[in-house]
Amino acid sequence: MNARSLLAGATLGAAVVLALLAGAVVALNLRGETPIDEAARPLEATSAQIERGRYLALAGNCAGCHTARGGPAYAGGRGIETPFGTIYASNLTPDAETGIGRWNADHFWRAMHHGRSRDGRLLYPAFPYTSFTHITREDTDALHAWLRTLPPTTQPNREHDLGFPYNTQAALAVWRALFFSPARAEAPADAQPSAEWHRGAYLVRGLGHCAACHGSRNAMGANDAARDLAGGMLPGGKWYAPALDAASESGVVGWPGDEVVALLKTGRAAHASVTGPMADVVYRSTQHLSDEDLRAMATYLQALPPRPEPSPKPAARRNDSLMRRGEGIYAQQCAWCHGERGEGLPGVFPALAGNRAVNLANPANLVQIVRHGGFPPATEGNPRPYGMPPFGHLLDDAEIMAVPTFVRGSWGNAADEVSPRDAMQR
Structure with missing residues (x-):
């Protein structure tokens, strides 16, 4: 057998392998799907079903992603950051051209359960169908029924800002074949858990x-x-x-x-x-x-099985000058509310001594709160929550590194000091 024949055989073999892999990817992406009746009319929903859908939209916090700041409710447009680029949430209002006005209940179920749009395109998992796949058909029908009662808003969906190959359906199909499987209906256990x-x-x-x-x-x-x-x-x-x-x-x-x-x-x-x-x-x-x-x-x-806690680490070595700098700023800016020894004021200002949010291995949240402030939500049960003002306009990066470092190393707290990289996060 000459070299040309060997090369042709290897090429044919590679083509066969690629074809088999492509077929496997396609098959895995079609798991559990049933044909869609494109001509099916929207279901006639009852008032109880619509009210259930409204409640389910709150439970799923649908507005959190599908409403842009200052924009119409559920009309999409909000950018969702991912490590691969920005995904823009879609229009969920019943507008026929830019929303879901032409979607029937089967289309909506397929999007929620299988992560596939009305036209068959694969959806990006920034829309968390990997979780929504667990939702029952009864609940997706109710949610769809309620969304159809919203005022239609004409707002075209923005194109996602993704680089190659993440902007391709082929890459998404491979991702789904590796990491997504639609949930199967399972009857709850008749004993324990409850x-x-x-x-x-x-x-x-x-x-x-x-x-x-x-x-x-x-x-x-x-x-x-x-x-x-x-x-x-x-x-x-x-x-x-x-x-x-x-x-x-x-x-x-x-x-x-x-x-x-x-x-x-x-x-x-x-x-x-x-x-x-x-x-x-x-x-x-x-x-x-x-x-x-x-x-x-x-x-x-x-009832979640508790994860084993890491073994205690040796006492962290601290930069003395950084601690002193943080202590001075804390005395001037923070002790008024949180106390000279981080004791706080119960029900008003949280204690920092022994606070597990302060002692997290990752200091990102503490840095963000110092820079941008910390504001609990205003709720019916706590309509006027106390909040912490932002200090990013008063402190530079070095000072924002110093204050959390001091707090994380004082009054019994024993977390690592904050790095310059952590402190620079905006």
């Missing part, structure tokens, strides 16, 4: 899509199933969503259930308060949920 636990799991893992922020991700942006709620940096690298399965971060194992409900309902509890991106979630979403659903979420979160 029905309340199952409802909480449905809300946390499905509608609430908590793993979209609190889940760890791999280099390709896919959630790590083994570390579903183990914490992670939000896109943009400014905020860290603490782990929900670790007592040293945001775990609630051992909390009274009423305190977990209060935190989700009002943004404040005896052990903690919310700020940053989570304040927006409480404001737009969880404060509007029923006490029964909040208690179910609390039951599920409290």
Whole structure:
């Protein structure tokens, strides 16, 4: 056999392998899908179904992504940062040309459950269909019915700002083949866990899509199933969503259930308060949920297997001059509210001594609060929350590094000092 024949054979073999791989990718992307009746008319919804859909939209915080700042409700246009570029949320109003006015219930179900648009295009997982795939058909029909009652808004969808190859359907198909599988309907266990636990799991893992922020991700942006709620940096690298399965971060194992409900309902509890991106979630979403659903979420979160805490590290070595500089600024700017020894004022100003948000291994949240301020949400149960003013206009990067370093190393706190790179995050 000559060299030309060998080359032709190798080329044919490579082509066969590529064809098989392409076929596998296509097959994996069509798992569980059924044909769509394109001619089907929208379902005639009952008033109860529409009201249920309104509630589900709150539970899923749909407005949080699909309403641009200052823009029409649910008309899309908000940019969502990812490590691969910016994804722009779509128009969910029933406008026939730019929204979902021509979508029937099957189209909507396919988008939620399979991550595929009305025209068959694969959707980017910035729209968290990897979580929404757990939502029942009954609930997607109700949500679709309510969205159809919104005022139609003509607002064309913006083109995503993604570089090659992330802007291709082929790359997205490969990603989905590797990391996405649509959920299968499963009957709840008839013994333990309880029905309340199952409802909480449905809300946390499905509608609430908590793993979209609190889940760890791999280099390709896919959630790590083994570390579903183990914490992670939000896109943009400014905020860290603490782990929900670790007592040293945001775990609630051992909390009274009423305190977990209060935190989700009002943004404040005896052990903690919310700020940053989570304040927006409480404001737009969880404060509007029923006490029964909040208690179910609390039951599920409290039942998460606690992640082993890391072994104590040797005492961190600290830059003495940085500590002194931070101490001076703290005495001038911070002690008025948080106390000379970080003791705070119960119910008003949070204590910094022993505060687990202060002691997180990742100091990103503390830096952002010093720079931009910390504001809990205004809720019915806490209509006038105390907030912390921003200091970014008063302190330079070196000073913003010094203050958190001092706080993280004082009054029994033992977290690492803040690095210049951390302090420069805007």
